[in-house]
Amino acid sequence: MLEPSLNLKRMCGLALSGLLVLGGVSQAQQPKPKPLGLPVKAAPVTIGTVTHDVTAVGSLLANESVMIRPEVAGRVAAIHFNEGQAVAAGARLVALDAAEVQAQLDASRADARLTEQRAERAAELFKKNFISQQALEDAREAHKKATAQRQENEARAAKTEISAPFAGIVGLRQVSAGAYLKAGEDIVRLDKIDVMKLDFRVPEVYLGKIRRDQPVAVRVDAFPGERFPGRVYAIETAVDERTRTVLLRGRVENKGLKLRPGMFARVVLELGSNDKAALIPEQAIVPRGDRNFVFRVVDGRAALTEVALGARSPGQVEIVKGLKPGELVVTDGQIKLQDGTPVMVLPDKPPPTASPSAHKGS
Secondary structure, eight states: OHHHHHHHHHHHHHHHHHHHHHHHHHHHHSOOOOOOOEEEEEEEOEEEEEEEEEEEEEEEEEEEEEEEOOSSOEEEEEEOOOTTOEEOTTOEEEEEOOHHHHHHHHHHHHHHHHHHHHHHHHHHHHHTTSSOHHHHHHHHHHHHHHHHHHHHHHHHHHTTEEEOSSSEEEOOOSOOTTOEEOTTOOOEEEEEEEEEEEEEEEEGGGGGGOOTTOEEEEEETTEEEEEEEEEEEEEEEEEOTTTOEEEEEEEEEOGGGOOOTTOEEEEEEEEEEEEEEEEEEGGGOEEETTEEEEEEEETTEEEEEEEEEEEEETTEEEEEESOOTTOEEEEEOGGGOOTTOBEEEOOSSOOOOOOHHHHHHO
């Protein structure tokens, strides 16, 4: 009775062992799944326009500026302007007391008329041989001397009327009516500021890219949200030996007269533009020492590639060498990547999820 039960147990054990062996063989024959890549975000290399520029600091100057001073001494008889007033070219600004000069001018004019009549009479007498040649020349020389004296007094009288040499805005006056002025004393400053001059320096390495009529943009602290456009019109002939910089001068339109002489200016000088530049997002750059790299996505793997950078703009950087338009570069997730690491590019936006009502309807 014991032998049949033992045989039955042995048969069941053999059958179970066979099933296990067959299961193991089927599992060994199944292909192993491909490993999933690291999730990353990527963006293509695009073509766009970049502007190459250099930043600098400078100072604003009046297009024309002069301190009004008298050429002759005298008492201030009248002031013909208000402080801060716009004046036209030739407008009277200050009048000096001209009584003494005017008297001298009247006397010299009388002398000039008298000597002119004597010279004419001497010429008639010489024709009739009543006077010598020497007497005629003396009369003519006396007339020339009187005429020169009259012209000198006319010039002195003209200098008692001080006028604006050009159109502009007068500043704060330094004198009052009745004050006695010496020749050369300050009266008031006159500035022409409808157009401003801009002086700034750039390193000598840019000298080969600088030319006249290049555009510049100016910002000042007084108006932080505004840009004032202008252009370079002159370049200094020599480079400063101490700073190795070259001085440039430009003109900036001053609409509304917001800019004033002496202001500190932040300058952007445009050196040129490239409308076929290769551009990638700035976050794709992986700096290593003094070299720059990106990870390209090639056949599902990350390919470490060295690149040469060009101009930068907010959020973008120009690639001068190393990439071609259309190539994918990793923009997020580079920290864990190595050259050859499998990657899985995530979509820019997650797929839309079904609403609860849609699930209920299905």
